[in-house]
Amino acid sequence: MxxxxxxxxxxxxxxxxxxxxxxxxxxxxxxxxxxxxxxxxxxxxxxxxxxxxxxxxxxxxxxxxxxxxxxxxxxxxxxxxxxxxxxxxxxxxxxxxxxxxxxxxxxxxxxxxxxxxxxxxxxxxxxxxxxxxxxxxxxxxxxxxxxxxxxxxxxxxPPGSCRKAKAQLLIKKLQLAKKQLKRGIRNARTAFTKAAKAIRQQQKKQMPLRRTCEHSVGTFACPKGYTVSIQQAMYGRQSTKFCPRGRLSARTNCAAKKALAIAKSRCRGRQSCQVPARNSIFGDPCPGTFKYLQISYRCVQRPGQVRNRLKAVRRRYRSSKRQLMAQFRAKKIGLKAKIVTEKRRYKRCIGGMSCQGGQSRALKQALAQEQQRHKTALANAQRAKTSELAGVAGKRIVTKPETRTCENHVQSITCPAGYVIKLLSVFYGRKDAASCPHPQIRTIKCQARNAVVKVRAACDGKQSCKLQSSNSVFGDPCPGTYKYMLVRHSCQMTDAKLKAVRAAVDARYRSTVARLGKQHLAKTGPKLHPAAAAEHRKPATTAGLDYGSSETKAPKSKAKRSPVRQGEEIAERNREAQCSVANQTSQ
Structure with a gap:
């Protein structure tokens, strides 16, 4: 080792x-x-x-x-x-x-x-x-x-990349150890499953068919830990091939009715048993015929023994799993300590501690505080975006209060821009005498059937519509009674409106992340490293390369990086520039 x-x-x-x-x-x-x-x-x-x-x-x-x-x-x-x-x-x-x-x-x-x-x-x-x-x-x-x-x-x-490369290799080694742990546990689980399956398959053993001629005693035995289980039993004669006795074995269609129950009662729960083939035990199903006893049985393990064997196999599996976990934990502790050491050395170079002959502790703390502030600002921007999107989802469907329209009047339904109407319920008839009072009221219990179905096509999916409360639209459910119409509806946001709102939220979020990235770059760049100020003021390398022509991205460029990741990369590139400028100055 x-x-x-x-x-x-x-x-x-x-x-x-x-x-x-x-x-x-x-x-x-x-x-x-x-x-x-x-x-x-x-x-x-x-x-x-x-x-x-x-x-x-x-x-x-x-x-x-x-x-x-x-x-x-x-x-x-x-x-x-x-x-x-x-x-x-x-x-x-x-x-x-x-x-x-x-x-x-x-x-x-x-x-x-x-x-x-x-x-x-x-x-x-x-x-x-x-x-x-x-x-x-x-x-x-x-x-x-x-x-x-x-x-x-x-x-x-960049400076410190060797430390970073070593830390990455150690991380890969830790990931390999995790894979080996999973593979070992999977192999132990497979071995346990096979062993348990073999135990269950050995729980029952089919024994060969046994025949005993009349006036003899049949012995049926099983190995240690098994008991006899009678499956079939026949006392009589079904063929002339077995126990022949000349004319006494000519009849071949007789069998005792209770042979199976008698054989089971003599062998139930025993490792071995004896069953005599006699008329005194089974009766005489065919007088004058020489008979034989034919029994088919299996050897069945005792339930307690099967449980004990399964428990033993399960204990071995758990012991192997614990051993593998203990080995992995020991290796993980050692590798993590090495990874932390290499990352700490790498951060020292990126922070300027070893690139420029050592910097002040206050400067290092200021850089760490600014990095933490930037991460907190990015997290707050993400939370604000999530909260705003949740508010948009809550405003997607707005339920309006119920409106009442008396007979022979028209009701106008309108939703805001970007919303469409969805009828929830429509009632036409009369429920009480207080609503839309009129001298012609013969009944207060009448209602037009399928009222919402009759007017749904006129309003659903539209920003505004008009509904007429009249018998010509709904029919007359109660002739001679002055009726009214009750309408409940909701305004639902259209897909185009929802997409536009989400795009606006995403644009605000991206703008915030870009602004935070520029602020972070300004604070961690020229202020902490004056020598790097000229490097930051240089135009981008790709500036002047855009010829105003159409652009076609490769398939790999379709996976866009998140704004948070872009902000982190800006800070990382700034730190690498600090180290490179410091190295050039020292050389």
Whole structure:
């Protein structure tokens, strides 16, 4: 075990060294999204990053732009990286001359130029430039087609990334330990299930059929821990093959009626029993015929013994589970302590404690307080958004009070903008004499049937409508009586209105998060690190790269990051800039 730990520890350090060192050969860098100047024939920009190096457009592997001057394709890397080279796969089925002249740019700066009269199949161009946005511009044609683009290099790691990489490896090791724990518990559970199933299957054993000739005694026995259970019993004769006695065995259609009950009474609850094959016990079902006793039985375990065996198996399963949990807890405690140590060392560098020869404790505390304040503000914004959305859901349906309209009058029903009418109940007739008083009242108990059905089409789904209280609409439920109409309705918010309200809430929330992110960046950047102020005032790297053309995102860019995550990333990038500026100053 000690040798294995030393071996695994050596592998861990080798992995950390590999992560922290810049490989001379580089690797294919990961991208977040891509864009291009236009799209034609469904040639999306993501086809150049899908890993499919087929050079035939019919295999859905190549991009395609519309015919336009200086078409371009652009990809955004996951991190700021050292772009060492670009490998481009040209179209092979036709039109390869479209890439006879093009340039490669990194963050708006030209790093490679290709110009040739002869088309190529696969071209690798050296770049050796730091940046995040890689663009290919066709300078000699009007259509750009790329079958695959491989950006080769390595990420430019910020200070403290080695500590962060080691902490990430330790976290992966902890996750692996969790998987091993789940696998061990699952295997123990499977073994327990199989053992319990085997015990239940052994609970009953079918024994061979036994026959005993007349005047003999049949013995029926079971192993230790089992009892005899008689299934079938026959005393008489059913065949001439068994216990033959010449003419005495010629009759084959006789059997004692109570043979099964007698056999069961002699063997119930016993490990072994004897049943004599005699007329004195079973009676004589066929006088003058030599008979035999035929019994089929099973050996059944005692219930208490089955329970004890199942309990023993369950105890072994629980003991194995406890042992696995104890091993995992011990490993978890050790790994978590190491993870906390590495994260603490990483935060020291990000906070400037080891980047600039040590900073004051007050400055470190101010940064921590600002980070906590920013997290609290983001959480409050999220809670406000949730509360506002809950209030919108509560106002989606507004029930109005009941209205009364006397006979031969018209009632107008109106809902606010963005709401439609939903009739809940309609009554036409008379319930009392006080409502809509009139000299012609013969009865106060009359009502038109299906009144709501008759007028629902006139109002449901509309913002306003008019209902006439008359016999021509509802019929006359009580002739000679002056009637009235009672209407209950609700105003329901339309889907378009609900979508617009939710969009407005989401827009306010995003605006708040962006504002908080800018405030946090301003407080943790120039004020805490004056040397980084010039870095923050620089324009964005991608500024000036927007040519006003249409943009087509790769499939990966559809999963948008949340505003909270965006705010956290802004703060993280600011801290990394602080460390990098401090390192440059110290050097």
């Amino acid at each position: 000690g040798l294995f730990n030393r071996f695994s520890g050596g592998l861990l350090w080798l992995a950390v060294i590999a992560l922290c060192s810049e490989a001379a050969l580089g690797r294919i860098l990961e991208t977040l999204n891509c864009t291009q100047s236009s799209v034609a024939f469904n040639g999306q920009c993501g086809r150049a990053l899908d890993g499919n190096t087929a050079r035939n457009y019919g295999r859905n592997s190549c991009t395609h732009t519309k015919q336009q001057p200086r078409p371009w394709w652009q990809a955004t890397l996951k991190n700021v990286s050292r772009v060492k080279a670009i490998r481009i796969f040209n179209r092979g089925d036709c039109c390869a001359e479209r890439l006879n002249s093009f340039t490669v740019q990194v963050d708006g700066r030209v790093c490679a130029v290709h110009k040739s009269a002869k088309p190529f199949d696969v071209k690798k161009l050296a770049c050796n430039m730091n940046g995040r946005v890689v663009r290919i511009v066709n300078t000699g044609g009007t259509i750009l087609t790329l079958c695959e683009v491989q950006i080769i290099g390595w990420p430019v790691r």
